[in-house]
Amino acid sequence: MTRHDKSLTVELSDTAGTFSLHEICERGGCHAEFVIKLVNYGVIAPVEETTESRQWQFDLQTLARLRKAMRLQRDLKMNLPGLAMSLELLDEVQDMRRELDRLHRQLEQFMEKP
Amino acid sequence: MDFKDYYAVLGVSESASPEEIKKAYRKLARKYHPDVSKEEKADEKFKDVGEAYEVLKDPEKRAEYDQLRKYGAKGDGSFDPPPGWQSASGFGGGGYTEADARQFSDFFEEIFGGGRGAAEGFGGFGGRRQSMRMRGEDVHSRLALFLEEAYQGCDKQVSFNVQEVNDQGQLVQRRKTLNVKIPAGMKEGQHIRLKGQGAPGIGGGDAGDLFIEVEYAPHPHFTVEGQDILVTVPVTPWEAALGATITVPTVTSKVSLKVPKGSSGGRKLRLRGKGLPGKHPGDQIVVLQIVMPDRHSEKAEELYKELAEEEKQFNPRSKLHV
Numbered sequence: 001m002t003r004h005d006k007s008l009t010v011e012l013s014d015t016a017g018t019f020s021l022h023e024i025c026e027r028g029g030c031h032a033e034f035v036i037k038l039v040n041y042g043v044i045a046p047v048e049e050t051t052e053s054r055q056w057q058f059d060l061q062t063l064a065r066l067r068k069a070m071r072l073q074r075d076l077k078m079n080l081p082g083l084a085m086s087l088e089l090l091d092e093v094q095d096m097r098r099e100l101d102r103l104h105r106q107l108e109q110f111m112e113k114p
Numbered sequence: 115m116d117f118k119d120y121y122a123v124l125g126v127s128e129s130a131s132p133e134e135i136k137k138a139y140r141k142l143a144r145k146y147h148p149d150v151s152k153e154e155k156a157d158e159k160f161k162d163v164g165e166a167y168e169v170l171k172d173p174e175k176r177a178e179y180d181q182l183r184k185y186g187a188k189g190d191g192s193f194d195p196p197p198g199w200q201s202a203s204g205f206g207g208g209g210y211t212e213a214d215a216r217q218f219s220d221f222f223e224e225i226f227g228g229g230r231g232a233a234e235g236f237g238g239f240g241g242r243r244q245s246m247r248m249r250g251e252d253v254h255s256r257l258a259l260f261l262e263e264a265y266q267g268c269d270k271q272v273s274f275n276v277q278e279v280n281d282q283g284q285l286v287q288r289r290k291t292l293n294v295k296i297p298a299g300m301k302e303g304q305h306i307r308l309k310g311q312g313a314p315g316i317g318g319g320d321a322g323d324l325f326i327e328v329e330y331a332p333h334p335h336f337t338v339e340g341q342d343i344l345v346t347v348p349v350t351p352w353e354a355a356l357g358a359t360i361t362v363p364t365v366t367s368k369v370s371l372k373v374p375k376g377s378s379g380g381r382k383l384r385l386r387g388k389g390l391p392g393k394h395p396g397d398q399i400v401v402l403q404i405v406m407p408d409r410h411s412e413k414a415e416e417l418y419k420e421l422a423e424e425e426k427q428f429n430p431r432s433k434l435h436v
Contacts, residue, residue, distance in 0.1 A: 017307050027252055027323075060305035060325065067254070068149050075147055075160075076140075090150065097152065098302070102337045102344075109335065109346040110403055 018047060018057040028066045035066065041084040043069055118221045120166035120179065128180070132171065139167040165218045175226065182225060250313035250322035251277060257326045259300065261333045261343075265365045265390060267298035272326065276313040294326070299391040302330045302338065336365060341396025342389045348405040349373055362400055364388050371400060379404040 025032050036053055038044045044065050046056035058066075069087060072078055078086060121128055124138040145151060146160040153159070169175045255274045263270070273291045280286050292311060300306070305327050312322025330338065337344045347362050357375035361368050364385070371383060381402045389396020410418065 017309075026249065060307055061303075064254070064305055064325070064327065071149055072147070075143060075164075101332075102339065105332065105337055106344065106346060106401070110401070 018059055019063060021053055021056050021058075024058045024063055024066060027063055028070060030066070030070055034070075037080055038066065038069060038084075041080050043080075043084045043087055116221065117183075118162075118165070118219060119183070120169050123162050123166040124170065126170075130170075132173075135167065135170045139163060139171070143167075161218070165222050168218070169222070169226070179225070246317045248316040248319045250315040250319065252322040252325060253312040254325045254327070256329055257294075257296075258329045258331045259296065260331050261336055261338065262365055263296065264300050264328070264330060265298065265343075267300075268296050270294050270296055272324075274324070276322075278314050279316055292324070296328075299395075300328045301341075301390065302328060304328050335363065338390065339399075341392060341394065342399050343396065344399045344401060346401045346403050347371075348403045349377070351404055351406065354378070354402065354404050364398055373402065377402055 019027060021032055021035060025035055028035070032053070035044070039046065039053075039056075044058070044062045046058055046062075048057065050056065065087070069083055072086060073083055121130070124130075124135060124142065126134055126138050130138070142163045143160065146153065146156045146163055148157045148160055151160075169179050253274050253276055255272065257270060257272060259268070259270070270293070271291060272294050273289060275287045276290050277285055278288055290311075292308070294306070294308065296306075305325055308324040308326070310321040311324035314321050335345055343365060345363065347360070349358070349360060352358075353360065353373055354377045355375070357377075358373045359370050360373055362371045362385075369385065369388070371385065373383070379402055383400045383402065385398040385400065387395045388398035
């Protein structure tokens with residue numbers, strides 16, 4: 001059963017909102033222990049690194065990364081060191097793909113006759 | 115309904131051992147994982163692989179499937195389960211894949227049931243549902259922007275499905291459409307949060323949020339590097355040699371640019387503040403490309419010969435030691 005709503009205009013209030021440790025766990029559907037481990041492995045980082053985890057704040061990108069880490073762990077049964085390395089390599093691959101794509105397009109522009 | 119050949123999905127033979135099936139599944143799960151793969155329809159393939167493994171890893175389900183496979187092999191790819199068919203194994207969920215049967219195909223549901231039934235069984239919370247308070251699910255989606263839209267900001271329509279519990283206590287999908295005001299200067303990979311625009315909460319719980327990740331659609335002329343916008347601009351050899359004031363495009367208009375005398379092809383010229391807007395706006399970087407006319411007049415050729423004579427001491431290949 002599907003019903004459609006009316007379109008609703010939304011203004012962006014905060015593009016830079018942050019989450020506490022409790023909030024990010026709630027959003028990500030995971031335990032604080034898992035988030036702390038990911039921070040210790042350098043997979044994710046709070047906005048400002050403090051030793052007191054209760055004061056940690058995480059940004060939106062970190063939530064997306066946490067969710068990705070959870071999907072990879074769930075679907076591919078990875079342990080934490082493997083997860084940390086995979087995410088780093090995936091970041092690198094993504095950066096390289098973007099760079100390659102950009103360079104390809106630049107090269108095409110450079111080669112094409114005006 | 116189409117018949118799903120789970121053996122073909124995993125690329126194993128009918129007689130494959132459980133180890134072979136597990137190995138094939140693991141390999142394909144890595145290959146098609148939506149967070150890893152850039153293949154088209156990776157998401158779909160990943161789900162197919164998960165579904166195939168869910169059936170073939172379980173000896174009971176596999177035996178049932180094998181029976182049906184013989185029955186269902188009609189040759190035209192279509193399939194109808196035998197009348198009165200009921201799975202003995204059913205769908206338990208969980209297991210190695212921690213599979214969510216809601217993700218599985220109609221074919222799976224027809225044979226093993228359980229999937230969507232379990233989801234609808236949400237109403238089974240019965241009386242407790244009233245007192246249960248749960249935050250609605252967050253929704254994550256992507257939004258592709260043209261560079262012009264990212265540069266200037268824009269209004270975009272975003273549509274997505276949210277799950278909610280209807281009056282009968284069933285979990286249903288609802289299509290939601292929002293008009294979102296995208297601020298100027300959103301970068302690729304940046305996330306936006308729209309508070310309370312995800313799935314509604316249950317029992318008075320807060321609604322979830324909508325998260326949008328911004329992507330850029332490729333632009334025919336401009337590329338983006340961080341905050342900077344790059345564009346390749348053709349110039350004539352005489353503009354490059356003598357210097358010139360030329361008109362170059364920016365994302366939203368055009369500006370005059372002074373090409374310095376003696377510029378080589380590939381030289382980069384910077385237009386300050388013409389990159390992506392933001393706290394620290396980027397620059398537009400113009401890359402010069404020296405182009406020749408398709409043909410020269412006789413007089414032009416004579417002039418080139420004169421030029422060649424005049425500049426004959428210049429060796430552009432000196433770095434190549436030739």
